[in-house]
Amino acid sequence: xxxxxxxxxxxxxxGRKISKELADKGHHVVAVARxxxxxxxxxxxxxNISAIPTDLTDQRDVDKLINQLEEDFNxxxxxxxxxxxxxxxxxxxxxxxxxxxxxxxxxxxxxHITKKMLSLFSNNAHIVNISSMGGFQGSAKFPGLAxxxxxxxxxxxxxxxxxxxLSDKNIKANALCLGAVQTxxxxxxxxxxxxxxxxKEMGTYIANFALExxxxxxxxxxxxxxxDPE
Numbered sequence: 001x002x003x004x005x006x007x008x009x010x011x012x013x014x015g016r017k018i019s020k021e022l023a024d025k026g027h028h029v030v031a032v033a034r035x036x037x038x039x040x041x042x043x044x045x046x047x048n049i050s051a052i053p054t055d056l057t058d059q060r061d062v063d064k065l066i067n068q069l070e071e072d073f074n075x076x077x078x079x080x081x082x083x084x085x086x087x088x089x090x091x092x093x094x095x096x097x098x099x100x101x102x103x104x105x106x107x108x109x110x111x112h113i114t115k116k117m118l119s120l121f122s123n124n125a126h127i128v129n130i131s132s133m134g135g136f137q138g139s140a141k142f143p144g145l146a147x148x149x150x151x152x153x154x155x156x157x158x159x160x161x162x163x164x165x166l167s168d169k170n171i172k173a174n175a176l177c178l179g180a181v182q183t184x185x186x187x188x189x190x191x192x193x194x195x196x197x198x199x200k201e202m203g204t205y206i207a208n209f210a211l212e213x214x215x216x217x218x219x220x221x222x223x224x225x226x227x228d229p230e
Contacts (some may be wrong), residue, residue, distance in 0.1 A: 001002070002017070002026055002027050002028065003023070003027045003028070003031070003036040003066070003077035003078055003211065004027070004028045004073050004075065004076050004077050004078070004079055004118070005027055005028070005030070005071065005077060005078035005079075006029075006030045006032060006069070006076055006078065006079050006080065006113075007019050007021050007022070007029055007030070007031055007032065007077075007080045007082060007139070008032045008033065008056060008080065008081055008082050008083035008109075008110075008113065008227065009032075009033055009083030009084070009104040009130075010029075010032055010033050010039065010042060010051075010080040011029035011031075011033035011034070011035040011038035011039050011042070011082060011116070012033075012035075012038060012080060014130070014202050014203050014206065014227065015031075015033070015080075015082040015083070015194070015203075015209075016038075016042060016196050016199045016203070017202070017203025017204070018028070018203045018206050018207045018210070019031050019042060019049055020042075020045060020046075020049075020081060021203055021204050021207035021208075022078075022207050022210070023045070023048035024046065024229070025207070026048070027048065027211070027212070028048050028049075028050070028073075028109065029046075029048060029049045030050050030052060030069065030072075030073075030132065030216070031043065031049055031051045031052070032052055032053075032054045032056070032065065033049065033053065033054070033083065034053065034055050034056075034155045035053070035055070036051075036053040037052035039053055050120075051075050052065055052068055054139045055102050055111035056083055056113055057108070057109055059103065059112070059127050062112055062113055063107075065116075066116045066120075066171065067169070067189045068119065068221060069117070069120055069144065069163035072225060073120070073123075075120060075121065075122035076117060076120045076121055076122065076125065076127050076210070077121075077122045077124075077125050077126065078125065078127075078128065078212055079117060079121075079127045079128070079130045080125075080206070081109075081110040081114065081127070081128070081129045081155070082130045082206075083105070083109060083110075083112075083177075084105050084130070084151075084152075085101070085102065085105040085106065086094075086145075086148050087101065087102055087147055087148060088144040088145065089119075089144055089147070090143055090176070091146045092142060092143055094143075094146065094147050094191065097229070099147050099148055101174065102147040102148055102150070102151040103147075103150075103151050103154070104173070105127075105151070105159065106148070106151035106152055106154075106155060107151050107154045107155050110129060112163070114127060117202045121169065121171050123169075123173075123187065124171075124173050124214065125170075125171045125172070126169050126171075126173075126174070126210060126214040127159075127162060127171065127173040127174070127186045128173075128174055128175075128206065128209065128210045128213070129154045129156070129158065129173070129174070129175040129176070130175075130178065130206070131159075131176060131221065132149065132154050132177055132178055132179070133154070133177050133178065133179045133223060133225050134148060134149030134152055134153075135149050135151070135152030135153030135154070135155065135156050135177060136153075136156070136177040136221065136223055137153070139177075139223070142204055142205050152177075156175045156177065156221045159173050159174060159175035159219065159220075159221060160173075160221065162214050162219075163218045163219025164219065167218075172214035172217070172218040172219075173218065173219060174208065174209075174213055174217045174218065174220050174221070175177070175221045175222065176206060176215070176222055176224050176225045177221060177222065177224060177225070178202065178224050178225065179223075179224065179225025190215075202224075203226065205224065215218060
């Protein structure tokens with residue numbers, strides 16, 4: 001049966017690949033990101049993709065997104081909180097503004113859109129939060145990723161909380177902690193680095209997990225990595 005999925009951070013990288021994969025499988029995708037032109041190009045890729053440019057850190061923008069979703073769809077089956085940013089600075093170099101920026105992009109934006117969508121979720125809806133191995137307890141940690149890792153670790157714990165608090169609505173929540181993936185964000189933060197996994201491969205995996213993972217998992221923080229990011 002066809003599902004409706006909201007994918008944030010869909011304008012590039014993994015989010016773009018997830019959107020294409022879900023659309024190719026016959027599901028309807030609402031692609032969300034700040035950048036309008038890449039989203040328009042993505043919508044042109046497949047009739048199953050709708051593009052709604054949104055700054056998830058702007059409350060008014062999120063309200064507009066929710067209003068549009070309420071107009072266009074009866075229910076949302078999947079929310080993929082993939083949007084985020086990465087600041088590569090050592091702890092001594094990080095400013096309070098850097099910390100606030102990472103928490104806003106990687107945690108608060110997911111909190112906000114998830115809460116706003118509560119009345120829209122279908123029975124047995126699946127929330128998938130894209131976390132990182134940097135935010136996975138016990139994994140190797142690397143210089144320059146303190147703020148990023150902390151924000152992603154918080155997103156993982158949010159997932160556990162959501163699985164409990166939303167259980168009465170039959171809404172499932174899981175977090176995927178990704179290792180290094182070859183994306184534009186990685187290349188910008190670590191020029192010249194070659195990750196062991198391509199964005200398309202990871203996008204395919206996450207799309208399939210979003211569709212089927214809630215059958216087997218709820219409230220889980222799952223590492224998805226060949227190795228810790230280096």
